[in-house]
Amino acid sequence: MVLDDKNGCSMSKILVTGGAGYIGTHTLISLHEAGYEFIVYDNLCNSSQEALKRVEKIIGEDIEFIKGDTRDKKTLQKLFQNHDIGSVIHFAGLKAVGESVQKPLEYYDNNINGTLVLLEVMKEYNCKKILFSSSATVYGDPHATPITEDFPLNTTNPYGRTKLFIEEILRDLYVSDDEFEIVILRYFNPVGAHESGMIGEDPNGIPNNLMPFISQVAVGKREYLSIFGGDYDTHDGTGVRDYIHVVDLALAHVKALDYINSRAFNIQHSTFNIGTGEGYSVLDIVKAYKKASQKEIPYKIVKRRAGDIAKCFANPNLAKEILGWKATKTIEQMCLDSWRWQSDNPNGYKK
Ligand code: NAD
Ligand code: UFG
Numbered sequence: 001m002v003l004d005d006k007n008g009c010s011m012s013k014i015l016v017t018g019g020a021g022y023i024g025t026h027t028l029i030s031l032h033e034a035g036y037e038f039i040v041y042d043n044l045c046n047s048s049q050e051a052l053k054r055v056e057k058i059i060g061e062d063i064e065f066i067k068g069d070t071r072d073k074k075t076l077q078k079l080f081q082n083h084d085i086g087s088v089i090h091f092a093g094l095k096a097v098g099e100s101v102q103k104p105l106e107y108y109d110n111n112i113n114g115t116l117v118l119l120e121v122m123k124e125y126n127c128k129k130i131l132f133s134s135s136a137t138v139y140g141d142p143h144a145t146p147i148t149e150d151f152p153l154n155t156t157n158p159y160g161r162t163k164l165f166i167e168e169i170l171r172d173l174y175v176s177d178d179e180f181e182i183v184i185l186r187y188f189n190p191v192g193a194h195e196s197g198m199i200g201e202d203p204n205g206i207p208n209n210l211m212p213f214i215s216q217v218a219v220g221k222r223e224y225l226s227i228f229g230g231d232y233d234t235h236d237g238t239g240v241r242d243y244i245h246v247v248d249l250a251l252a253h254v255k256a257l258d259y260i261n262s263r264a265f266n267i268q269h270s271t272f273n274i275g276t277g278e279g280y281s282v283l284d285i286v287k288a289y290k291k292a293s294q295k296e297i298p299y300k301i302v303k304r305r306a307g308d309i310a311k312c313f314a315n316p317n318l319a320k321e322i323l324g325w326k327a328t329k330t331i332e333q334m335c336l337d338s339w340r341w342q343s344d345n346p347n348g349y350k351k
Contacts, residue, residue: 012086014038014257015079015127017070017118020047022201023133023187023246024091025055026194030250032059036257039083041076042092043069046204050349054198070114073121080125087129087260088122089253090115093162096208097137097307100159111162112169119173128179129260131253132170134163134186136242136275136312145279146315149186149271156307167271174267181265183256188242188275188314190249192334193341200341201246202348210285211243211334215342218295225297227282229304234311238282238301242275242313245329245337249274255325269322275314276327285331292335293343 014031018024019040024047031038040052040063052063068075070092079085093111094100100107115132122128139147140154155164170182191211193200207213216222230237252274259265280288286297320326 012084015041015083015085015088016091017041017088018047018091018093018133019089020044020049020051020065021091022047023190023249024089025051025199026246026250027089027091027253028052028055028063029058029194030247030254031257032061034254034258036254038089039064039066039079039085041066041068041070041079043067046094047202048349051199051202054349058194058196058198070118071110073117076118076121077124080121080127085125085127087131087257088118088127089131089133089257090118091133093133095159097157097159098208100157100162104158107158107162111159112165115166115169119169123177128177129181130170131183131185131256131260132166134167134184134271135160136186136188136273136314138164138167138186139312141309142312145311145313146277147273147313148315149273149318178267181260182267182270183260184271185252185256185274186272186314187249188244188273188312190246191243192245192247192329192337194247195337195340197337197340197344200338200345200348202345210241210282211289211338214286214289214297215338217297217299218289218293218339219342219346221346223298225286225299226302227286227299228302228308230301232304232310234281236281236283239308240279240281240311240313242278243280243285243331243334244275244327245334247337248276248327248329252319252323252325255319255323259323269318272319272323273314273316274319274325274327275316277314277316278331279311279313280331285335288331289335289339292332293339
């Protein structure tokens with residue numbers, strides 16, 4: 001239980017939209033450990049209730065879950081009417097870059113309309129604290145690395161544009177009503193899993209992202225990894241990213257909530273890069289995963305994937321200075337935890 005001193009009320013809960021998903025489930029555990037109370041709101045379009053059951057086992061408590069869509073105003077209004085919601089962590093959204101190119105209208109509708117409806121209902125019920133899941137994709141192809149929060153914003157695909165538009169909507173909302181307290185977290189590349197091996201990333205079909213793909217190669221579900229491009233201007237020619245352990249990322253949300261609830265909150269410092277500050281190449285990850293899993297990871301270097309960039313890693317100093325948050329988990333831990341989840345649950349949450 002946390003006192004919400006700015007709203008002058010106690011025991012208010014956090015509404016976690018998209019809380020049944022990969023980052024959401026890990027964040028629920030960190031919120032619980034920090035003493036925050038929450039309600040999960042998710043339409044389960046990319047997750048399952050089994051994930052929430054596993055979180056219940058880990059935390060030893062039941063979770064309040066409401067199945068619903070962020071675009072469903074009536075259900076959200078009812079939720080705010082029936083519960084004292086002090087703040088919102090807004091994870092809900094579609095997130096596959098390639099799919100967003102094929103289905104832009106679905107992405108704009110789900111991500112942008114979903115956020116607009118949520119914000120309208122928050123305003124109606126005078127709930128004015130929100131943490132939003134943005135992405136390093138808003139920096140597009142950065143002119144330099146490491147990336148700081150003041151880099152130009154420029155994204156190249158519909159998914160990225162939904163993140164950028166939502167950021168702009170939130171900034172406009174603040175201009176119109178300065179009681180809003182908004183934190184934007186720009187995640188770099190979340191990977192890994194909870195150390196219990198009970199929850200983790202469970203992609204539908206063929207994984208788009210590197211770590212889940214490698215995991216499926218290691219466990220024998222896929223023959224080899226295709227490495228997209230071996231001729232980038234990086235230390236070994238393969239793409240470099242800032243991989244961050246999902247448990248470190250989850251903790252960043254707790255720190256951001258503490259910040260939003262504190263008198264130190266300042267809208268001038270409310271957008272944060274959430275990364276480690278270290279860049280690893282695809283081949284570095286293959287090597288680390290091989291060591292963690294003790295499995296061969298066969299790979300072939302193929303042509304570059306459209307829209308990919310050479311290098312992307314964060315300068316995370318602002319989050320350290322303002323939120324007091326810093327990533328602590330190494331690439332070895334990311335691979336070990338990812339492997340534990342994959343090998344204990346070769347079919348993800350499916351029985
Ligand atoms: P995820 O797909 O596992 O979780 C998203 C959850 O939102 C799912 O449980 C899904 O069912 C739910 N959802 C989607 N649309 C909804 C709607 N309209 N109403 C209610 N629920 C809805 O994804 P994740 O990896 O946990 O990502 C969480 C957030 O972080 C997303 O907004 C994503 O764009 C952002 N993000 C993710 C990454 C990444 O690589 N995983 C990187 C940067 C940003
Ligand atoms: N890669 C491969 N083979 C694969 C998958 C990926 O070689 O099968 C390479 C990519 O080319 C890239 C690196 O591995 O160099 C990482 O690729 P991911 O697809 O895992 O991640 P991205 O950096 O492309 O994008 C991810 C999320 C986006 C998010 C972005 C920044 O998918 O949604 O991080 O947060 F916006």
